[in-house]
Amino acid sequence: MLIQVCVNGAREVAEHPRLSADEHQVAAEAAGAVAAGAEAIHVHPKDAAGLDSLAAEDVARWVRAVRVACPGVPVGVTTGAWAASGVEDRLDAVAGWVELPDFASVNWHEDGADVVASALVNRGVAVEAGIWNDEGATAWSRSPVRDECVRVLVEVPDVAEAEARVLAEDLVARVEAMAPEARILLHGEGQSTWAVLDLAVARGLATRIGLEDCLTLPDGSPARDNAALVRAAMERLPPSHLG
Secondary structure (H helix, E strand, O other): OOEEEEOOOOOOHHHOOOOOOOHHHHHHHHHHHHHHOOOEEEEOOEOOOOOEOOOHHHHHHHHHHHHHHOOOOOEEEEOOHHHOOOHHHHHHHHHHOOOOOOEEEEEOOOOOHHHHHHHHHHOOOEEEEEEOOHHHHHHHHOOOOHHHOOEEEEEOOOOOHHHHHHHHHHHHHHHHHHOOOOOEEEEOOHHHHHHHHHHHHHHOOEEEEOOOOOOEOOOOOEOOOHHHHHHHHHHOOOHHHOO
């Protein structure tokens, strides 16, 4: 069962002591998470102002730093629409990448998802399809690159646990009905994080954890770092999933 660590996200660095606009510090966070059990890394490259960036120089700096700290571990990045001013800017950015990540997430409720995903595939970058809601699920189901996605990220928003479980079950069922062979990674954020992670474990699905999604441990106490979150996730796996 794959556990991916999402080490920083679009959060402001002031939200947690282990968040940083310095790629080397975040790469060290990723290394700690890998040592704790994570098998893939999702990172948001930042520009000089500490904002999410798809620019070639920023993606190269961040991907290289993480790869040096975590040799052999797959590294993925965001292509979220907030990181560029428009679809054409996202396409230009992907075309200019000189250090290619192993994979990149594409949110299918955003404009231009099909063409951004196609550009990634054409460059040899695997695509994770981000499905946040019914709109995204429907758009992905009709996408010409649907079957080329390496994984489907079923992403549940920051809602109460009971609602999170209902949303997760519904979105997973929709994806499974549309693409029975799809590899699903199920995760939540904020207060939905641990309930959705437990559901992923129960369903035998891949999942993710990290400071992008959650700042607290299952008991509500602050997480010291990404490694602490990964260790807490590993403790929730049944013995059959542990090496």
